[in-house]
Amino acid sequence: MLSNNVKEQDLNPWPGLTLACVRILHLYTKVFGQDLQQIARKNCNKCKCVREGHEVVVEHGARSRLGLANNHDGLDARSLGYAFVPAGLTSARQVDQYYSTLPTHEVPKLGSKGEIARLQRIAKQLPKQDLALSACKFIEESVKSSFQDFISARNEIALDIGIAKPAPPNSVCDGCNRSIITQQVSVVAPRMGKLIWHPACFRCTTCDDLLVDLAYCVYEDKIYCERHYAELLKPRCEGCDEVS
Ligand SMILES: [Zn+2]
Ligand SMILES: [Zn+2]
Ligand SMILES: [Zn+2]
Ligand SMILES: [Zn+2]
Numbered sequence: 186m187l188s189n190n191v192k193e194q195d196l197n198p199w200p201g202l203t204l205a206c207v208r209i210l211h212l213y214t215k216v217f218g219q220d221l222q223q224i225a226r227k228n229c230n231k232c233k234c235v236r237e238g239h240e241v242v243v244e245h246g247a248r249s250r251l252g253l254a255n256n257h258d259g260l261d262a263r264s265l266g267y268a269f270v271p272a273g274l275t276s277a278r279q280v281d282q283y284y285s286t287l288p289t290h291e292v293p294k295l296g297s298k299g300e301i302a303r304l305q306r307i308a309k310q311l312p313k314q315d316l317a318l319s320a321c322k323f324i325e326e327s328v329k330s331s332f333q334d335f336i337s338a339r340n341e342i343a344l345d346i347g348i349a350k351p352a353p354p355n356s357v358c359d360g361c362n363r364s365i366i367t368q369q370v371s372v373v374a375p376r377m378g379k380l381i382w383h384p385a386c387f388r389c390t391t392c393d394d395l396l397v398d399l400a401y402c403v404y405e406d407k408i409y410c411e412r413h414y415a416e417l418l419k420p421r422c423e424g425c426d427e428v429s
Contacts, residue, residue, distance in 0.1 A: 246268070246269055246307065246398050247307055247311055247346065247397055247398030247399075247400040248346065248398065248400075250307060250311050250313075250316065251311065251316065251344065251346075251400060252316070252317075253346065259271075259272050259273075259274070260274055260275070260276075260277075260280065263295065265277055265280055266294055266295055267280065267284070267292075267293055267294055267295065268293040268294075268295055268300045268303055269293050269303060269398050270283075271283065271347065271348065271349035271372070271398075271399050272346065272348050272349070272399075273348035273349040273350045273373075274349050274370065279349070279351075279370050282369070282370045283349055283370040283384055284384075286369075286370075286383060286384050286385055287384055287385050287395070288385070290302065291385075291395060303397060303398070306394060306395070306397035307397050307398070309394075309410075309412060310389070310394065310396070310397050310400065310410035310411055310412050311397070311400060311410070311411050311412070312411070312412055312415075312426060314425075314426065314427045314428075315411055315412065315415050315427075315428060316336070316411075317336070318332060318333055318336065321427050321429075322425065322427070323422070323425045323427055324427055324429050325429065328429045332419075332428070332429060335415075335418065335419060335428075339402065339411075339414070339415075342376075342403075343376070343402040343403050343404065343414060344400070344401075344402050344411065344414075345374065345375055345376045345400075345401060345402075345403075346398065346399050346400050346401070347372045347373060347374045347375075347382075347387060347396070347399030347400075347401060348372070348373050348374075348375065348399070349370050349371065349372055349373075349384070349399075350370070350371065350373055351367075351368045351369065351370055351371070352365040352366065352367060352368060352369050352370075352371040352381055353367070354367045355367075356371065356381045357381075358371075358381065358382050358383045358386050359377075359380040359381065359382055359386075360382045360383060360386025360387065360388065361383065361386050363383075365381060365383060369383075370384065371383060371384065372384055372387045372399060374387075374399075374401055374403070374408060376401075376403045377403060377406075377408065387399060387401070387408070388408075389401075389408065389409050389410040389413050390407040390408060390409050390413070391409055391410070391413035391416070391417075392410060392412075392413055394410060396408065396410055397410070402414035404417050404418075415428045416428065
């Protein structure tokens with residue numbers, strides 16, 4: 186719950202910010218304090234506007250952000266104490282094994298810094314304005330249809346979510362090229378065929394960040410976060426953070 190010294194206006198520094206998840210917002214405020222305003226404001230190079238609504242609330246993870254149906258076959262992450270568990274795992278033991286291979290501060294345990302790091306990654310790796318034309322505020326009329334084509338093509342051929350599974354015998358990680366212990370929980374990416382990764386090696390080729398919620402895009406047989414996939418194909422404005 187909110188403590189008494191946090192006023193609601195402190196929690197709502199940007200127009201358009203909904204208080205959909207006060208708990209998450211509260212965690213942000215605790216971690217960033219007064220710096221929230223400063224990290225959010227940046228003027229747009231192209232149109233000189235001030236970026237508004239740098240989003241804090243990142244909904245319920247990569248799947249829903251990408252408009253994919255919820256995976257009801259999966260384990261219930263929250264009941265296991267995590268904000269997210271990958272699809273493909275079938276027991277608490279596998280989940281613990283999966284997370285035991287990541288640095289502690291990267292593990293999205295409920296109420297931990299790792300949970301906040303995950304939310305930051307969602308906002309950074311999966312920019313809302315990359316995902317739907319309706320989320321773009323500054324795009325010019327003349328490039329709207331090519332942007333829509335980019336979205337459709339990306340969703341059709343590049344974007345997907347990885348799955349965790351025990352490694353078959355003689356597996357070699359595509360990230361670090363070391364072998365993976367047989368039956369060790371690992372990551373596979375359906376758009377990358379038989380390739381397999383250590384959970385800690387499933388990273389964007391450009392920024393080397395862990396791919397949040399295992400969301401990845403493929404470009405020329407390499408994996409990227411959506412942000413950096415988009416930037417391989419389109420320039421991004423440093424101010425409003427939109428590609429066009
Ligand atoms: Zn602008
Ligand atoms: Zn590896
Ligand atoms: Zn990246
Ligand atoms: Zn701009």
